[in-house]
Amino acid sequence: MQCGGGPHNNSFQQNDAPGRGERRWRNRGRGRGRGRSHVKEDVRVGHPADDIVPIGVCQTMCPAEEMHKRESQNRLHRFEMLAGTEKDRRPRVDPQRIVKEYSRPAAGKDSANSAELRPPAVLLKTVCYLIDEVATSPQLHPWNEVYSFVFDRLRSVKQDMIIQRVQGTDCVAILERSVRFLIYASYRLCGEPLQRFDPRINDTHLQENLSWLLDCYAHQNGPHPNQEEFQTLCLLYNLGSHRAMQHIMDLPTPLRHGPALTLAIAINRSFLERNPVRLLRSTPRLSFLQACALHQHIMASRKDLLLIYSHGYNSRNCRFPLDALSKLLALDESLTSTLCQVCGVEVNAEQQVVFSKGAFCEPEQGKLCCNFYHNIVAEKQHLALSNILHGWI
DSSP states (O other): OOSTTOOOSOEEEESSSTTSSOEEEEOOOTTOOTTOOOSSSOOOOOOSOTTOOOOOOOOSSSOHHHHHHHHHTTOOOGGGBOTTOTTSSSOOBOTTTOOOOOOOOOTTOOTTOGGGOOOHHHHHHHHHHIIIIIITOTTSOOHHHHHHHHHHHHHHHHHHHHHHTOOSHHHHHHHHHHHHHHHHHHHHTTTOOTTTOOHHHHHHHHHHHHHHHHHHHHHSOOOOTTHHHHHHHHHHHTTTOHHHHHHHHTSOHHHHTSHHHHHHHHHHHHHHTTOHHHHHHHGGGSOHHHHHHHHHHHHHHHHHHHHHHHHHTOOTTOOEEHHHHHHHHTSOHHHHHHHHHHTTOEEOTTSEEEOOTTTOOOOOTTTOOGGGGOHHHHTTOOSOHHHHHHTOO
């Protein structure tokens, strides 16, 4: 089975917003035929013979025709403009920085034009450029605009891959970097307004890329040196999903017993058993990117701990030390006190927590900002971001 057709039916998807509820594993591609892409991207290959796979010949990150067209129509992104012309009435294009943008195929448009398709090696070079020169550049900001640019250009890369049915080591290398970027974005832009970052859209594309990547691991000859990393990220991101856990249990025993997957399985078990104390105690052993994948579940575990303790220590005369609770929640005392407040848990003047099962409540909309409680993840970023996204660890 080729991996070049896009993700097959082992796609992890969630029922609700990231970090909430059970994720389900959608069956994509039922009744799929040979040569049909299995992703949700809208790609219509305008070729008379469905079995003929086009081969890209464009050797630049953006085809020449699109480059000139977008310059003449004044549709260049500021990250693609020639230095010194940004304020001109019609900025000039920088051929070394412009990247093919994603566009939905229009009726009658030939998406299989070889001159507009980039071959796998050029696609990988494009992804590396997006990481090294855009996503991790200290000069480009704000980062939500950086994300929007890279996200769009990665969609274009995936579109070229699907049309050409790309497979092999370049396919895997592109998908691995794309998944790392999307996981990192889900953490970095957490809490941003919807007009700046839509977590549902990011999640949809992350799940599709991850599904495609895992399918490559399953059906394409290796070696796949990064497979344990991404199987681990998949389970941590889809924490609590029985489908995701079943997928892990079907893996070969040596892979399943690797140290990273063993830890992820233990964290998943803690989550399913509603043991937030054990889960939070396990998080210091995660890498930075693993913590990014898990971060959307950490706040739910902290709230669950407060709920459990509100029932377990429900007594008028019972007092729980705030510093002890802070250690359990892996937060400093001020953030612990704030979290207790928004959840209806009383903290008295003596810095003691007064648990009451009747007082605990779900935080009101907008009162609990997840990004204020990202200390578990932030303190782990010791390597340069470019090294993390490339997997050079």
